[in-house]
Amino acid sequence: MPKGVTSRRPRTRAALLAAALEAFAAYGFHAATIEQVCERAGFTRGAFYSNFASKEELFLALFDQHSERVLAGLAERIAALPAGEVTLRSLVAILAEIEPAERDWYLVTTEFTLHAIRDPQAAWVLAQHDARLRSTLAEGLTDYLARAGRRLTVPVEELARLLVAIREGGLAQSYVEPAELPPGQLERRFLEPLLTAVSAPDSAPDSAPDPRTDQRSSLEVH
Amino acid sequence: MPKGVTSRRPRTRAALLAAALEAFAAYGFHAATIEQVCERAGFTRGAFYSNFASKEELFLALFDQHSERVLAGLAERIAALPAGEVTLRSLVAILAEIEPAERDWYLVTTEFTLHAIRDPQAAWVLAQHDARLRSTLAEGLTDYLARAGRRLTVPVEELARLLVAIREGGLAQSYVEPAELPPGQLERRFLEPLLTAVSAPDSAPDSAPDPRTDQRSSLEVH
DNA sequence: TGTATCCGATACGTCGATGTATCCGTTCGG
DNA sequence: CCGAACGGATACATCGACGTATCGGATACA
Incomplete structure (x- = not known):
């Protein structure tokens, strides 16, 4: 029995x-x-x-399940990259990759985000998840850039936030007008110049800037 | 009577x-x-x-009212800038400006965006508004950059989409964790290097690139 | 100031979603 | 293969939001 x-x-x-x-x-x-x-x-x-017990509980269970999968997926794609030197372009390709199933999750998680803005408890849950995500992302970013022979000139945490913002904000536009802006398009267009702009060749220490980075370094944010 | x-x-x-x-x-x-x-x-x-007649009708009336105000406000701030030469920094300042009242509108318009992703009719309404907004933004951008002595190396329409994405995506994070990411922070950090990266000095035609833009031009997106 | 029209208040009927109490088929250890 | 615990189905009670029909006060023109 x-x-x-x-x-x-x-x-x-x-x-x-x-x-x-x-x-x-x-x-x-x-x-x-x-x-x-x-x-x-x-x-x-x-x-x-x-x-x-309730629809809320169902939702939280769903969110938890998704959180784990997202983190696992990101870590997996990061780990799947070949060792040794890589190009910025391969990093961009990873970040611009958006699966079709992402649409449903976008709708659900965005609604949860709105809820979190109103409810401190939900905000805490969401912040925990996002922090883990950014942490994974940040680790991958520094690793990649190092392998591509570059070093960030901005805090990696903020760059991770920017990448998330571009992804989320871009997806919103893509899903409203799929014909006008294919998912990942903003990443493909702008991530390479952006990452270049916020990083510098590793061989050029701060004390002796490469002339070619001279202009850009004058634009660094304080 | x-x-x-x-x-x-x-x-x-x-x-x-x-x-x-x-x-x-x-x-x-x-x-x-x-x-x-x-x-x-x-x-x-x-x-x-x-x-x-219904809650939907109320919502649409509210959205219409807001749309007009947003466009008027943006056009106003663009027009309010001094004539003659300007710096990138002043442009960034405008784009990073976010009023406290924006929070309520963010919550409402984002919910409408989610609705629009599901409903083609709402998508059309939203797309119309966004297109007008990007158009105004694009006009201001090219004008400013020209006055700052620079010229875009990417489609201005896509850059406008990127700026909107950063704003919306950034606001989401700001409102979930106000203490971690003040509204407008991403713009303040990244817009100047970004706009520099996707533009070139006006004095340097494509046929004879300035050596200082040499590295960057090799990274332009296709 | 009177009165016809406008417009918001009130009261009621309806409907759909929720949550619970209970029943009965299913599972699985002995 | 038997029976006790499990777990999903059924039926019901409740509640809140919606929409409408109607009433009474406010408005503005003569």
């Missing part, structure tokens, strides 16, 4: 989470009803309340 | 619009109820239904 959870419970949970992503992406968190989520998953609301 | 609208009607309408901004910013469009809007405005739902 079953003492703990049975095998079907995690399957039900997973189905509800997957259905929740679809429903939230399609209608938004507030507009989507628990009934709609259950319908997509092939269950009734009874199953839902057996697994989650 | 009154034949057309009386004087109190536009006042009621304005009060409802102002209250709607507050309520939508505080709770979100879906979570906010018509009742809450009316309460803030000091009216009952009877007044609401006498002025608007």
Whole structure:
């Protein structure tokens, strides 16, 4: 006689989470009803309340799941790069890469961001996730640039924030007008000149600037 | 005996619009109820239904009102700049300027953006507004850079999109973690090197590049 | 100042989403 | 393969938001 959870419970949970992503992406968190989520998953609301206390709890579970995957995915792509010297262009290619499934997640996480702006508790959760993401990103960035023979002239944490901002802000425009701005287009156009502008050749120490970086170094931010 | 609208009607309408901004910013469009809007405005739902057919219509009226103000404000700040030569820094200062009231509008317009991603009709409305905004911005940009003695090496339309992306993406982070990233910080840090990187001195035609831009021109995007 | 029109207030009916209590099929250890 | 615990289905009670029909006060023109 079953003492703990049975095998079907995690399957039900997973189905509800997957259905929740679809429903939230399609209608938004507030507009989507628990009934709609259950319908997509092939269950009734009874199953839902057996697994989650509320729509909020479902959402947080979904966000947690996504957070782990995003971090794992980024770390993986960073690790997948060949050792030795690399070009800026290969770094840009990674950062400009946006999967089709990203759209649903964009809709859901952006709505969560709006919620976080209003609710300190949600803000804390989101900030934790974003900090981990930026940390991974920052590590990859410095590593890459070093391998490309360059060194940052701005705080890497702020650069990571800028890259996230460009990605999020760009995706918003891309999803509103897919024909006008393909996802990743801003990254492909601007990241290479940008990264060049905020870094300097490693061989040129601050004390003896390379003449070719002279103009740019006069523009560094204080 | 009154034949057309009386004087109190536009006042009621304005009060409802102002209250709607507050309520939508505080709770979100879906979570906010018509009742809450009316309460803030000091009216009952009877007044609401006498002025608007639905919450959607109220929202669109609010968006329209805001659109006009944003465009007027941007054009005004552009026009307010002194004639003659200017520095990149003064341009950056304008772009980094973010008023406190922006927060409420950010919450409302971002929610509308999410709606637009799902609804083609809303997408069209939003795209129209954004296009006008970018157009104004692009005009100001080329004008400024010319006055600063520089010329863009990328399409100005795409640069305008990038600036909007940085602003929106940056505001998201700023509002989630106000203590970590003051509004406008990304612009202040990165816009000057960025604008320098995507432009070249006007005196240096493409056919005979200035040695100092040599390195950068090899990084231009195709 | 009177009165016709306007417009916001009030009261009510309706509907859909939520949450819970309970039932019954399913799972799995003995 | 039996039975007890598990877990999803069903049915119901509740509640809040919406929209409308109607009333009464405010407005503005004669």
